[in-house]
Amino acid sequence: MTQNLPHNILALVLAQFGYTREECNISLLGNGLINHTYLVQTQHKTFVLQCLNQQVFTGPEQVTDNVDLISEHLLTQSSNKNYALMPIWQLRSQNNKNHVKIQGQYWRALHYIEDCYTLESITTSEQASFVGNAFAQFTNALGNFNSQKLADIIPQFHDLSTRITQLNQAVKKTSNTLLLQAHSNINFIKSQKNFIDEITAITKNLPLRVTHNDTKINNLLFSNKTNRPIAVVDLDTCMAGYLMHDFGDMVRSCCASIAEDSAELDKMSINIDILTALTKAYIAGFNGTLAKVEINSLLLGIKLMPLMLGIRFLTDFLNGDNYFKTRYATHNLVRAENQLHLYKLFCQQESLLADIVLSTSRTTA
Missing domain, CATH: 3.30.200.20 (Phosphorylase Kinase; domain 1)
Known part of the structure; x- marks a missing residue:
């Protein structure tokens, strides 16, 4: 091997x-x-x-x-x-x-760590609660750590404006063949200006924290004895950042019914029960210390992260697959279309998502 x-x-x-x-x-x-x-x-x-x-x-x-x-x-x-x-x-x-x-x-x-295992997907609301609580515990435990002590490992890692600039640069440099394949996705991203402006506005008021920046379930270790998380792993992208990035990435990676590189978009749906459990456990894990602007940002984070990852996958596709490992020629294009489709589903469910986030914040305040 x-x-x-x-x-x-x-x-x-x-x-x-x-x-x-x-x-x-x-x-x-x-x-x-x-x-x-x-x-x-x-x-x-x-x-x-x-x-x-x-x-x-x-x-x-x-x-x-x-x-x-x-x-x-x-x-x-x-x-x-x-x-x-x-x-x-x-x-x-x-x-x-x-x-x-x-x-x-x-x-x-x-x-x-011995006697543990990882998961690639959440199958129950109980697991979702464990996941939300574990990532909240991680960030909350770092609440009294000065995030400015950390080096900026990947500058503007979750800065949407930077990611769009990188996409535009890739569009200018790529081949006509790749550009034609990505054309409809590029146009869709350009059409999201209002949401992009909303993200720019809220980030001006958000407090910086130490964020994990890769809050997928497979970055948790689960105990073989209790089937509960025992450790948060893969700390390489920990930097100063915003809660909406960690929360949004957790929801993005845990709540879709298909894998992030599946091309079967007609089979994609959002598991609302798991999303609700994640949200409740995550917000509760901060023990009532979240600022109102941070709570409001969580709703934006749910939509932001699939859009941003879709942009990143598409950019890498146009650049010749230099960042993400791929198994076939259009792997990153398939990933991009998958994440952009998830973003659309979250936008369609925005009213319900707002009810889940805001009602949870009221009950845990």
């Missing part, structure tokens, strides 16, 4: 963490779209080994330093019984570093 990595590179990386290639059993771990992640098992130790994608993370040392800062804070919060989940931390190299650099590639080792 590691045939794409030369034996000598793995040996060099493992040596930096005090292991030989021969004593390690290595297998692929997870299905992330960005980094290459492996599970390493020895007779006495199990850990995660990861090669950071430098096309995405142009400052890999900033990534590992950010993770250290967040993990240290969460460990303190956990020790003080202010964080019920288990923090994840990076292991040190033989030189006491949080990463190693081998032949131009950046690698790090991560603590591995």
Whole structure:
């Protein structure tokens, strides 16, 4: 399963963490779209080994330093019984570093939590409540951490105006063949100016927090014993941001009836029961501390995140698939159309979504 990595590179990386290639059993771990992640098992130790994608993370040392800062804070919060989940931390190299650099590639080792599993989708409202509460706990535990201490790993990562600018640049540079395939989706995005202006207006008044920025269910570890979340993982995109981004991405990834790369758009629907459970648990997880403007922003976040991800997928398609891993030529185009369709469904259900968010905020205030 590691045939794409030369034996000598793995040996060099493992040596930096005090292991030989021969004593390690290595297998692929997870299905992330960005980094290459492996599970390493020895007779006495199990850990995660990861090669950071430098096309995405142009400052890999900033990534590992950010993770250290967040993990240290969460460990303190956990020790003080202010964080019920288990923090994840990076292991040190033989030189006491949080990463190693081998032949131009950046690698790090991560603590591995035993006796747990991940999920790719939510199937029950109870699971949805667990997910909403876990991500709220994570952000709430970082409420007294100064988000400005974190490096801006991907500048303007969730800035809609920046994403539209990137799309426009890709449109100018792409081939006529790709442009023709994406034409209708480009025109639809241009037609959403009123919503884009609404997002620009509200962000001027939102407080900055430490946000996870990838709140998919597969970034939670669930206990085999309790079937409840025990850890939030994949902290690489944690930066200063807005709650509506984390909440919107959680809803986007958990409430659609089909996978985000499915082309069967006629089968897509929104699971309102799961959306309601997510919303209630997420808002309740902040224990009544959310500002009114933040609560109002959550409704916008539900629509914002599928639109923004649709723009990102479409931009990557036009740029030749440089960011997201793909399995076939139009994979990113299919993803873009999927997310834009989800955005349309959320817009059609806006009145119901407003009732869910606002009624929940009143009952938990």
